[in-house]
Amino acid sequence: MTKIILITHQKGGVGKSTLTFNLAQNVSKNAKVAVLDFDFQGSLSQLSDMVTDFEIISFKGEINEIEQLDYDFIFIDTPPYLSSHLPCLIELADLIIVPTKAGVLDLLAIKSTLELIEEQQKTLQTLVVFNMIKASTTLTLEILIGLAEYHVKVANTHISDLVSFTRSVLVKGVKNDKNAQKQIDNLTKEILTELI
Template sequence: MNSMKTNIILITHQKGGVGKSTLTFNLALNLADNAKVAIIDFDAQGSLMQLQSTRTTMDILESPADLDSISSLGYDFIFIDTPPYLSSSLPQLISVADLIVVPTKAGILDLMAINSTILMIEERRRLENTLIVLSMVKPNTTLTLDVLIELNKLNVKVANTHISDLVSYTRSILCAGLGKDQKAKNQIDDLTREILSELLQL
């Protein structure tokens, strides 16, 4: 990872309800104290854009007309939050991203839905730049292990860190952070380190 280069992290999944915006927000916030960080909100609902006036440590931007210009915006890290079914722009975003993070819940329907996203990434020859993250994981369930076994068949890296289904994490956007929940903070810290490690290897 070159400190003079903008690192573009795309958070995407063609299924809704897997925690893309919440993950984007927390990862960006975790780096914002030590780097120049921005989020680009491609969601038509503008969920993260509504926080623009409340964030002082990072910028939240609207989607630019020229996607190729993203790397020249002058940030150390740019996180791109995408809605489901962003079919027209997603292939190009996959191409410009340094790292593609695919959050998914540990559920059967979510596992089935991830194939369309992985196929699109594979078509752009970007599987080596992809990291699957299990999010909203419920504790003490064998389903998580079953899902991990199936995910490993996709030949895509799966993050060692799983994001648990914690109330503080779910509410973190409204509360402007994870508050005093040390377990949630540790998970985001660990996942941030994994993402930085992936960027270093690219």
């Protein structure tokens, strides 16, 4: 049965597309994977000719057709705003990943995304991932307390702000950087555990 993983956040610049790419690349080692690019910028769709381990589809069909696609895992990359498709995509998803940076402004920006997820009664299927974390950054208690009101799980794995992640879309992943690969491997394990 196909597992649908939605990567969403209303704020741009939190690394949704890069995280989507690296998770899809990692999972595709052992499964048939597609990425559906719902972002009008088409960042990932522009890579479709370069990617061989999984498919990138600029999705133009009806949302109810997604479940009929023949893949083990479908990752959905969304635009950096709350599109009209988002409630239906949230309802469809087996897991919702909300990448965020570790800052007060990022916590404020995540609010409307988490409220929409809560309205769809999908908080139990939501995983917040601290992404693009600078080495000197510490997660403050205020940020974790702010997230606690939404009753969403926060991933144990934090993804660092490494150059390897930025370059990953050109070199088909982060396999040449052991630290980056370990982070993606650990996050992949957490995601697969959530999907069981």
